[in-house]
Amino acid sequence: xxxxxxxxxxIMGKPMAGHLIKAGHTLYVHDVVRAPVAELQGQGAVVCKxxxxxxxxxxxxxxxxxxxxxxxxxxxxxxGVASGIRAGSIVVDMSSISPIATRxxxxxxxxAGVEMLDAPVSGGQVGAEGATLSIMVGGKPEVFEQIKPYxxxxxxxxxxxxxxxxxxxxxxxxxxxxxxxxxxxxEALVLASKAGTDVAKVREALLGGxxxxxxxxxxxxxxxxxxxxxxxxVRLHQKDLNLALQAGRELGVSLPNTAxxxxxxxxxxxxxxxxxxxxxxVKAIEKMAxxxxxxxxxxx
Ligand code: NAD
Numbered sequence: 001x002x003x004x005x006x007x008x009x010x011i012m013g014k015p016m017a018g019h020l021i022k023a024g025h026t027l028y029v030h031d032v033v034r035a036p037v038a039e040l041q042g043q044g045a046v047v048c049k050x051x052x053x054x055x056x057x058x059x060x061x062x063x064x065x066x067x068x069x070x071x072x073x074x075x076x077x078x079x080g081v082a083s084g085i086r087a088g089s090i091v092v093d094m095s096s097i098s099p100i101a102t103r104x105x106x107x108x109x110x111x112a113g114v115e116m117l118d119a120p121v122s123g124g125q126v127g128a129e130g131a132t133l134s135i136m137v138g139g140k141p142e143v144f145e146q147i148k149p150y151x152x153x154x155x156x157x158x159x160x161x162x163x164x165x166x167x168x169x170x171x172x173x174x175x176x177x178x179x180x181x182x183x184x185x186x187e188a189l190v191l192a193s194k195a196g197t198d199v200a201k202v203r204e205a206l207l208g209g210x211x212x213x214x215x216x217x218x219x220x221x222x223x224x225x226x227x228x229x230x231x232x233x234v235r236l237h238q239k240d241l242n243l244a245l246q247a248g249r250e251l252g253v254s255l256p257n258t259a260x261x262x263x264x265x266x267x268x269x270x271x272x273x274x275x276x277x278x279x280x281x282v283k284a285i286e287k288m289a290x291x292x293x294x295x296x297x298x299x300x
Contacts, residue, residue: 003028004150005058007051007074007081008095009036011230012121013064015128016094019153020062021045028057051077055084060150061091067239068097075105087113092147094135096120096175096236098243099168100250102138106164115143116164120171121155124232132156136174138167172247175240179261179278181215186282189223194291199224219279223293231277238265238274 006017009031017040021027027045030053031037041047048054051074055061061081065071071093075081081091091109093102093116106116117139127133133155137144144160151158161170188211192202203220206212222228241262248255264284271287273280286292 003058005029005048005054005061005081006045006064007031007054007061008064008066008070009033009040010064010066011125012094012128014040015125016062016064016133016154017045018043019131020150023153025150028054030054050079051075051081052079052084055081055089059086059089060147061085061089062150063091063093063095065093065095065097066236067095068101071095071097071105072101076108082109082112082114085109085112085114089114090143090147091116092119092150093117094119094121096171096240096243097168099138099165099172099247102168103165106139115140117143117147118165118167119147119151120167122171122174123155125230127155135159136161136167136170138162138164138169168243169247172240172244175237176244176255176258178215179237179241179265179281180257181213182219182278182281183257183261183264183285185213185216185220186223186285189220189293190282190285190289190291193293193295194289199293219277222277222279223282226294228273228276228280231279233275234265234268234278234280235274237278238262238269241265 004020004025005028007030009017014036017027021043028048029037029040029045030048030051037047063071063074065074102118109116117137119135119137121133121135123133131154134157135151135155137160161167189199193199206216241258244255244258264281267284268280
C-alpha cells in the first residue's frame with residue numbers, strides 16, 4: 001500500500017490517523033507537539049521530524065491543523081509539505097480554514113503537479129473517535145474518487161460539494177447554523193429556568209417536537225448539567241465565525257445574527273472560557289439575565 005502522511009495529531013487528528021493505521025496503511029506522522037506523536041508511534045506510525053519528511057514518504061498527505069496560518073506554514077514553510085512532495089501526489093486538508101486561502105493553496109500546489117482537496121469535518125471528537133464524521137469535500141471529482149476510500153475510514157456522510165474551497169464554504173455554513181442554534185437553545189433554557197420551570201423537562205418535551213435538534217439534545221444537556229469540558233472549544237468556533245463574517249463582507253452578505261453570536265462568544269472568552277465547550281455560550285445569556293440555569297431566581 002502507498003505511504004500515507006498525517007500532519008496535526010490533536011483532538012481530531014490523532015483518532016483519525018489511528019483509523020488509517022488500523023486499516024493497514026503505513027502512516028508517516030508529524031506534529032509540533034511530541035505526546036500524540038509518541039502515542040501513534042506505539043500504534044505503528046513512522047514519526048517524521050517535519051512536514052517535508054512526511055511528504056517525501058507519502059503519496060497522500062492529510063492535514064488536521066487549527067487555523068489558516070498553520071496550514072500555510074505546514075504546506076509552504078521551508079520544511080513544509082511543498083518542499084518534499086512529488087508531482088502526482090495529493091494533499092487533503094481536513095482542517096476548518098478560509099475558503100479563499102484554500103483556493104490559493106490549491107492553485108500553488110497545482111503548479112508543482114500536486115492536487116488538493118479541502119475536506120473539513122463535522123461531528124467533533126466523538127465523531128473522530130467513532131469514525132462517524134460528516135466530511136464536506138471540495139476538489140476535482142476524479143481526485144475525490146481516489147481519496148474516498150481513505151475518507152470512509154474516518155467518516156460516514158461524505159459529500160463532494162464542488163471545486164476547491166467549496167468544502168470549506170460548506171463548513172462555514174455548518175458553523176453558522178450550529179452557533180445560532182446554540183444561541184437559541186441558550187435563550188430558551190435560561191428563560192425557562194428563570195421562570196422557575198424544570199429545564200430538564202422543557203428539553204425533554206422540546207426534543208419531541210419541531211424545536212428538536214442535535215444541539216438541543218447534546219448541548220442542551222451540557223448547559224443543564226454544566227458540563228462544559230472537554231468539547232469543541234470556544235476559540236475554534238470564534239475562528240469559524242470570523243471566517244463566516246469575512247466571507248460575508250467580501251461577498252456582500254450581511255450576517256447579523258452570526259455577528260451577534262460572535263459577540264456572545266467574545267463575552268464568554270473574556271471571562272476565561274476560551275477553552276470551554278461552545279455550549280458555554282449560555283453563560284453570556286445567563287449573565288444578561290442575572291440568572292444561571294438551575295440557580296435560584298436572580299442568581300448567577
Ligand atoms: P487541536 O489544537 O487539538 O490539534 C491541532 C494539532 O495541530 C495540535 O496537536 C498542534 O500541535 C498541531 N499543529 C499546529 N500547527 C502545526 C504545524 N505547523 N505542523 C504540525 N503540527 C501542527 O485542534 P483540533 O480540535 O484537533 O481541530 C483541528 C481542526 O479541526 C480545526 O480546524 C478545527 O476547527 C476542526 N474541527 C475540530 C472539531 C473538534 O471538536 N475539536 C470538530 C470539527 C472540526
